[in-house]
Amino acid sequence: MKHLTVAGVLVLISTILVYLLLSNIGLLPVNASVEAQPIDRLFNLHYWAIAFLFSLIVVFIAYSLIVFRRRNGEDGDGQFFKGNDRLEITWTIIPLGFVIFLSYLGSVTLAETRKAEPQPLEIKVTAGQWFWRFEYPEYGIVSDKMMMPVNKQALLKLTSLDVIHSFWVPEFRVKQDLLPGENLVKELRVTPNLTGEYKVRCAELCGTSHAYMESPVIVVSQADFDAWVQEELNLLGADPSARGEKWARNNGCTSCHSIDGSVSVGPTWKGLYELEQQLADGSMVTVDGAYLHNAIVNPNAQVAAGFPANVMPQNFKDTISEQQITDMIEYIKTLK
């Protein structure tokens, strides 16, 4: 009985120490959304459970190893007892009750993260290898960064162009995969409550440049958000090359084609215009407007030497308008 009491006290002390450790070493990033609040509370409960159960087993084992070890010159066996059904039933029933309780709390927390506000800001999030695109249907804006007004729920409608991606902003806690297929659009609700710059980071392995599939998520005041909307709308009237730059980013072109001359998945755009380009079949071609147009709508027709075919999406003909392609060619012309 003395042994049990000592070990029991040690378990309690250890539980508190482990809990304090877990909750004070900064295991979670900044908490920046309304949905993250209940999730972090549930994490806190998990810390308690982990601290207690870890201490319970480890303290009893460590105590035994020290106190009941076979000392030098000792021989013989331990105390003979083979089991105790009442004890076994106890440590079946109590954990059973606890996990059911934990599951119940888990479902309540899940429901809290899914709470729908009336009139959320709708953002269509499209992922592709390897870029993010954010459309604001209310304003007719498409952007490569996600602007969000603070304290307003955003309803994200998520879809993918090619493989499975996953939308995750660690500071918002919640995560949802994006699936290819028109009938597989998924929804996620996020209400940012802390202004700042974050990043959406693709959390589902999606091929070569998965690691770099990150885009800015910027939470600003409603006034700043409105100003940004106005700025984006004004840009549409600007010169073609400025618009072209925007289309290029929105369509993920620049995640494979660098604009600074560095080598990437596809040929760089810097100095591309009017370049004497060797093609995969050995022939030479001068890069002009017609070549660039063809390279966008029919990318496998004239592949540049040294780069694999079938990497670039084949359907830009359908997804990018003729006007936008013209703008993008104007943009490429400016990259000397």
Add this chain to the structure above:
Amino acid sequence: MKTFFSYGLVKGLIGQVIGSLVGAGLLTGIRALMGLGWKAEPAYVLGAAFGVIGYMIGIGGFRDWFSWARGEETPDVEDIQEKPGLRRYLGYSLDHKVIGIQYGFLSLFLLSVGGTFALIFRTELAQTGMQIVSLDFFNTLIGMHGMVLIVSILMGIAAISNYAVPLLIGARDMAFPRLNAFAFWLAVPASLVLVSAIFTGGFDTGWTGYPPLSLRAPLGMQMFFVAIFFAGWSSILGALNLIVTILKMRAPGMNLLRMPIFAWAVLATSLIALTATQLIGTSFQMVSFERLFGMGFFDATRGGNPILFQYLFWFYSHPAVYIFVLPGLGVISELLPVFVRKPLFGYKWVAMSSLGIALVGFLVFAHHMFTSGMEEYLRVPFMYSTLLVAVPTGIKFFSWTATIWQGRIRFPAPMLFVLGGIVVFLLGGLTGPPLGTVATDLHLHDTYYVVGHFHDTMFGGYIFPLFAAIYFWFPKITGRRMNETLGKLHFWLMTPSFLVMSLGQMAVGMQGMRRRIADYDPAQGFETAHLIITIAGFLIALSVIVFFVNLIISARRGAEAPGNVWESRSPEWAILPSPAPMHNYEKPFRVVGEPYDYGLKGSTYVEIAPQSTGD
């Protein structure tokens, strides 16, 4: 030279090369007759499949079965006396102990290969930016690390089960010795095909092979699929054999509740492997066929659904982790009483908890899909079932703790690894519920937290018990003990390093480190943590090298240990000399007591049956 070509291993390899050429040639020939040109993918797939069959023909895996088909007699396995020596281990032996050791060698070889892959990408991750490998090769490496080690684990548990189960239950061999050898040798060409994936373009999907990404991956993806198909077949056949052996071949008097507890764990594991493995074969086969024939299973534009794959895949791949850990937990339960000199606390409960884990394990698979976009309501029932696994697992931990309580505890190398396994698996178990409750999983899913949690369960449930089992049964295999000092060095080098590694992984994961990324954002501030994790990884590798050195030195010059070195009650120690002779027990034994009654004066577990009652 002539003797070189007489080794089964060599004949098998020649068969595999010929088979591959025949398969690829056959397909190309048919295409040529149809007026079509060379196409790499179908030729490689058929070639790889024929290659595996060719290997099995080459090594003689079908020889006896072909003889029976022709109506010819073959010698009874009981009457075969294989010549001792290295040669047995390189060919088609039917002795379960030889096959167990063959499994062990293959497992440790794959462990080294898979571990080396990890060291390469850990070096890459030690700092931000890309230094030593390309993005695509990194992605291939993580997938190969995963799958090579999964096969290694399957081989490892087969090694322990094959070697120990017939000895523990008093059988002269496995129920189906030919099938046993067949199952092992099938895994050899399958492993070669798996490793060949690196040289055929690799694959950038990770070991999970999710479509649509796997539909677009390079040719290496198909090699991976073919390899897993055959490795899975091997696993199914091995499981079938173990179930029949455990149910039908026990010594007289050994009713199920007097069976060594390890046999219960193997029984539970084998039931899962026998019934679930088909699903991973099917899911990979469907992706393979979609690639080869354009069948639109998973491509939304062809009316398929990518989520379908995840249901099929996880229906095996979640229970699979219980396949990996249950035998290890069985090793812990089996060895613990020997070293604490006390009965296993609550034998019945521990035995039933293995079956409980196996059963509940089938009902939890969709917790891998909480963020996948499956039907949303399904997340709630799967959360309840997932957390339910904690109950039978908890019974094991409480029973082990009670077993250790008031024992008379000794700490030789195998016991150290048993204790290390308990603590590490406890960490793996306790870090599970945050992944099980959906809301917290929304944050943790696909992060390094999962990586850390998973490595805790694998090390605690498999790696530590594997080393414990090797240190424990090595004298039975070789008649010599492993070097105790090197064993302790191995343990004390590996355990702290591993804890630093896995706890570090979990910490960066919670802070926002995604899994499976070749490079990470310097702004997140993970560089120091990753450097430490990498160093810890290398220290683990160093400790395993110490282990290998110990294996080689001790096999040649270890202290001789012909008798019951651990003072165990178990029949393979109490009755058999070491090394264990061919066909095991010369005379049948009878079970007259409980397996773990250490401390009960005058009791024994088994005694040799009097001659008159023998048949």
